[in-house]
Amino acid sequence: MDRIQLSHGGGGRLMHCLINDFFVPAFEMSSLNDAAVVAWQASGRIALTTDSYVVSPYFFPGGDIGLLAVCGTVNDLAMVGAKPLYMTAGFILEEGLPFEELERVLASMQRVSEDIGVRIVAGDTKVVEKGKGDGIYINTTGVGIIPGGISLSPQQIQPGDKVIISGSIGNHGIAVMAERSGISFDPPLVSDVCPLNGLVDHMLGTTKDIRVMRDPTRGGVATTLNEFAIGSGYCMTVYEETVKVRSAVQGACDLLGLDPLYVANEGVLIAVVAPAVAEDLVAEMRKTTAGADAFIAGEVTNSPPHTVLYKTLMGGNRIIDMLSGEQLPRIC
Amino acid sequence: MGMIESIRGLVASAGRPLRLMEVCGTHTVAIFRHGIRDLLPHDIKLLSGPGCPVCVTSVKDVDTVIALAKEKDVIITTFGDMMRVPGNRQSLFDAKAEGCDIRIVYSPLDALKLAEANSKKKVVFFGTGFETTSPLVAGTLAEAELQRVNNLFIYSVHKTVPPALKCLLEDPDVLIDGLILPGHVTTIIGIAPYDFLVRDYNKPSVVTGFDATDILLGILMLVRQIVQGGAFVENQYARVVRDNGNPRAVALLNQFFEPEDVYWRGIGMIPLSGLRLREEYRHRDIMHTVHVTVPDGQEPKACSCGDVLKGIKVPADCALFGNACTPEKPVGACMVSAEGSCAAYFKYSVARRMNHIC
Incomplete structure (x- = not known):
């Protein structure tokens, strides 16, 4: 038997075999109690996040749904300054899923969680009838701790602050969409999916003057900048000439009628920081793998309020609005 | 920047505001994305024309496709931007949410693949677009004929650009000094179909590409024509557009399609501006296989x-x-x-x- 059957989710012997053969070795499920019991630190605030992953296809250039599920949740914790400690993982598997594919997904979750130092301590599995799912869906919940003295939010943004982006944009969304639409690139275009907690550690260790950080996933850089503009009440002014977009990504965007500013990223963060520290911080970020292509993209100004303004290469202006209803394939 | 200075100089010497129309929706978006209006003198007014195929698809066509989607064993395929277009009561997205089998494809060839994989179903490609996209549909039909994939059908609302321009220029309320012609469409049809712009209407026209510099140069060429009192069809986008277009694509298009009078949303009936399947390929027309009727759509009131x-x-x-x-x-x-x-x-x-x- 090499595929998931409905009875693997039935609560009986087959389900126990599935858990013992696949999930227990991949994760740290030392006891099969329904709730994990873990050690805790006394100081700091708790950060808690949950996210579901339905990306199609679930293997894509540069990653898979498992890698995405761990990185996505770890990154959500990292963006509020939390050190990720524990995670849970819930799986919804479609009848007929090959075990070999499940194994590959679990292996990549195991590998990246060990690299990050986050422990996957509890999980759940359900099986749905063939046709009722899309192979594999994963929900991850993460818990982390925010050390004292760290408080990040858009309300702390001040006019004059600088906007930093940690790398070239649009890679994840385009890698997934290109895979779906059968477009190939030479050299291949790969997703940027990666954990950002190491980069964030380094940034917080470098300066105290970071106002806010966020990873521009669904909706892309445009949406995150709008969240900053709305949250702070100021204008985020970004210069087209500074924004890094790989030429293959730009080409694919032109072909598919997309704007890279709205395309999802899974290994990029945007930070707003005090102007005095911006250049040094970018230099420090570039010493890390995740931040090797970091750049200053623009600054915060007073007017027009609640707005993202884009200074084009030609010297013109354009508004970068929230995404409104453009249909994109599932990419996260 | 030399080009912008040149445009300013020419517009100043014209001594009056100049109204230029970009026919193509891709130009409209590119002009905004590059912030080009900010760079131009106030005396240049850029007007957006009828060249967005999604926009001009009629309410009735959307309703008809939704009615088709509700028929048994029909799969509708279309480009993503058709999904949100409101029909009389519903959009394709609404119909999909109700359970109709409607799928977004990136190419009509995806519809062909879907037809091969679902031989018991009627797979319909809802074909919108101008001369840029219609040859792809013709090519897909050629492939379907060759491979005898008999369950691929189309619902064609393909339209052509030159008759729409003629319709605009016939309207006495339309005041345009020059036309920024669509680069992509012209890649297919070539320059000759625009001869009437000069011959019958004396309109300066420039086939223009889509980069910021393309658009600025196109505007410069157009303004120069206007100021010098000439009227030609010039080709700014010569690195892509050949004067005779793409004869193979045109031949393929003409093999499968012929012109018909069609309704443009917001504008009305334009003679010979649509493409329907020729008699010998009518078996590919879903309306000859499945019979649905819907009431005439209402254009929303107060809409301009x-x-x-x-x-x-x-x-x-x-x-x-x-x-x-x-x-x-x-x-x-x-x-x-x-x-x-x-x-x-x-x-x-x-x-x-x-x-x-x-």
């Missing part, structure tokens, strides 16, 4: 799309713009597609934001 598509009004002149009509809840055709002029104004315009229009 017709005047916007003709360059008589700009989107902000419409009472609905940004209030009752937004990209999330479009009323009129021009707000529907990302390339519609109202959607582009709504999304990108700094002036809109500064004036707090909405």
